Amino acid sequence: MIRPDAPVLLEIHDLQARVEDQPILKGVSLTVRAGEIHAVMGRNGSGKSTLSKVLAGHPAYTVTGGTVHYLGEDLLSLEPELRARAGLFLGFQYPVEIPGVSNLEFLRVATNARRAGKGEEELDTFAFEDLVRERLQVVQMDPAFLERSVNEGFSGGEKKRNEILQMALLDPLVAVLDETDSGLDIDALRIVAGGVNHLAGPDNATLLITHYQRLLDVITPDYVHVMAAGRILRTGGKELALELEERGYDWVDAELAALERTPAEVL
C-alpha cells in the first residue's frame, strides 16, 4: 500500500560495498515507507543477496560509500544484533545449519532479544512455548522441528518455513526476504506467501527478493526494482515484473552498456 505521507522506514542512498577487493554494490538507492511491499529482481549475481547482507551487517562485506538510514538512524554503525533488535529482519537465501543448538532455544533467545529491543518483557519458557505453537500455525510447521537442531538436516523448503516462523516471532518492521520462495513446492509457496501477507501491515514493510512472478501473483508488490551489476537499473510497478517475465533480461545489457559509457565521476 503506497501512502506518500507514510513514515520512511529505510532509506538507502548510493550504497557501495565490496567483498575483499571486489566491488559488488555500485550505488544502490532505495526508499521504503511503512506499508509498502517492494520486490527486488535481477539476474543471478546481480547483487541482491549482497544488498540484503550488507543491510543486516554481514562482516564479510565492507561498505565503501553511501548511507543507510533506518528509522532515521545510521544503520551501518550498528552491530548486526542491534539491527535485528530494532526490527530489521533478513530471511536468508541459504539459512545456516547450526548443529547442537536446539531450534526451540534459538527461537526463544532470538524472540526475547527482539522483545527487549521493543521494550517488552522476556517470555519465560512456558509463555514462549505457547507463543511458538501459535505462530507455527502461520507456516503450518510440525512442532517436531522445534526439537531439532537449528536447520540441521531440514529440507530446502523446511528451512524456508523456519525463516518465516522466525519472522512471525520477531515481528519485524522491515523484513528483507531473500528468495524465500525458491525451493518451495506449490503448497509451501502458498503457505509462505500467506504468512508474509498475514504479517504485512500498515506499519511495517517488506522487501521481497525473488526471481518468480508466481510469488508476486500472491503477494502484490507496490514497487518492482530490477538490479543489475550492483545497481538498481529500473523501478516500476507490479507490471514491470510481468514485463520481465515476458522479455527476460536481455534489455539490461543495453542499458548497462549505456551506463558504463557515462563515467561514474560525472554522475
Next chain:
Amino acid sequence: MVAASLSTPTAAAGAGPGGWIAALLATASGGADALAASRQRAAQALAQIPLPSRRDEAWRFTDLAPLTALNPTLLTPAPAAQPEVAAGSLRLHLDGRSDPLAGISLPAGVEPISGAELSETLGQVLAATGSADLWPVLLNGATARSVLALRVRGAVPTSLELVSDAGGGEGILSLRLLLLLEPGASVEVLQVHRSSGANLTSVVLEARLREGAVLRHGLLAPGDGAACLLATVAVEQATGSRYSGVSAHGGWALGRLEPRLVQREGAAHSALKALQLADGRQISDTHSQMVFAGPGGRLEQLHKAVADGHGRSVFNGAVQVPRLAQRTDAAQLSRNLLLSDRARIDTKPELEIVADDVRCAHGATVSRLQQDELFYLQSRGIAADQAARLLLRGFCEEVLQELPAAAAAWQPLVSLLGEEGR
C-alpha cells in the same frame, strides 16, 4: 566443599621426578588387603622405569609437570556434597578405601566378585588390551588399595553411577574397577570423577563383555585447574557384544583418558564418543586404542576437542586391523574447535591396517567458530558473545547428550563449561 582427610605427607617430593615416585611408593607400600601382592609387583615395575617424558611418543605433547608437582601421598577424600540421585540409578561412592557396597543392596542381576575369582580375574582385561604396562596403569596398580568388582547377568534396568570426588585435599586417589558382563547381559554404567584441589584421581576400569553383552558406559570428569586425572578404560569384547563409551573431561591441569578396546574375535560393535576441553594452561589428552583381533568388527569413533586460552588438546587414535580382521568397518572422526591463538591442538589418527578387505575411514578437522553461523545468530538479535557461547555449547552437546541419562544430575555443560545449562 568438605575438607579432606590426608594420609601422612612425606617430604621427599623435592628430590626430582624419580624421587617423587620413590616418595609415593614409600607411603603406598605395605597393607594386607586383597591387592597387596599385585600392588607390590606394580610398585617394583614402576620403580624400575623412568617417568614418562616428552621423548616418549605416547607422551610427546603431554607434560607430566602438573602431576609431579602434587604431594606424593595417598589421599582419602571426605564425603562431598553431591546432586540428588536420578530415579532408576544407583550411586556407589568411591574413596579408594571404604567399601562402596557397604549398606547397599545391589539390583537383581548385579553381584560383587571377591576372593580367589577376583584375584584370578583382575588384570586379565588389562593384559588382553595390552594395557598392563602403561605408566598410568602401573601407577594405579601401585597405589590402589581396593577394587570394586561386579558381575552382571541379564538385562539390568538400574543404571550404576560410580562416583568419586577427590575434593580439595592433597595427594593421590586411586580407584580400581572391574565389570564382568555375562553372555547377553546389559547394563549402563556412569563414572563421575571430580576434584577441587591439588590432587590426582587415578582410575582404571576393566570391563569384559561376553557374547552378546551390551555395556553403555559414560565417563564424566569435570576437573580443577590444580588437579590431575589419569583414567584408563580397558574393554575386552566377545563376538556380538556392544560397547558404547561416551566421555567428557576438561578443566584439569592434566587430564588424560586412555580407552583401550579389543574385539577378541572381531564381530563386535564398539562406539566411542568423546569431548575434551582445555582452557587456561590445561592439558586435555586422549590416547585411544582399538584392536580388531578377528573379522567383521565395527568401530564408530567421534572425538571432539575445544582448546581455549593457552590450553592444549591432544588426541591420538590408534586402530589396529591385522590380517585376520577382514571385513572390519571402522570410522574415526576428530573434530576440533580452536578458540584462541595461543591454544594448541594436536590430533593424530594412527591406523595400522594390514587386512585388505576393510573399510577404514578417518578424518580430522580443526576450525574456529564459523562466521556464517555467528552471523546467522547475530542477525536474530543475539549478541556476538552469546552467539559464540551458543555455538560452543552446540559443539559440546553432540557428545554430552549421549552420556547416560544419569549424567544430567551432574549438569555436564555447567560443570565443564562453567555456565548456565539452559
